[in-house]
Amino acid sequence: MDKSTSFTTSHIESTDMRTADMRTADMRTADMKAAELGHIVSVARVDRWSINLRLQELNIPCTCPADGTLRVNVNHAVALLLVNSVVRRVTLPRQTNVDWLERCWGSHVACSAAS
Numbered sequence: 001m002d003k004s005t006s007f008t009t010s011h012i013e014s015t016d017m018r019t020a021d022m023r024t025a026d027m028r029t030a031d032m033k034a035a036e037l038g039h040i041v042s043v044a045r046v047d048r049w050s051i052n053l054r055l056q057e058l059n060i061p062c063t064c065p066a067d068g069t070l071r072v073n074v075n076h077a078v079a080l081l082l083v084n085s086v087v088r089r090v091t092l093p094r095q096t097n098v099d100w101l102e103r104c105w106g107s108h109v110a111c112s113a114a115s
Helices: 002-036 045-057 077-091 094-106
Strands: 039-041 070-072
Touching: 045 070, 045 077, 077 094
Parallel strands: none
Antiparallel strands: 039 070
């Protein structure tokens, strides 16, 4: 009976250690992926999840690692503009966004693509 108990206890300890090792390996993999996404966007921890979700909807690679940052992979100017737009939408007050949008609608900038 003592032998089976010790086998069971050592088996459980062994399984727990393997599970902990797998979690550590998963966290290292997540940290390596986060390191690949090197641009850190400074936002409040409360806002980073909603920003992360919207950027993923826009197919912009991003992640929220355990260190509390938001990391974004920006490969082209359009992605940079989208990141800026999403961060502004989430972090600025609504009235500021409304004012900005009204200024944009009121501007008379010629679009070269329309010519």
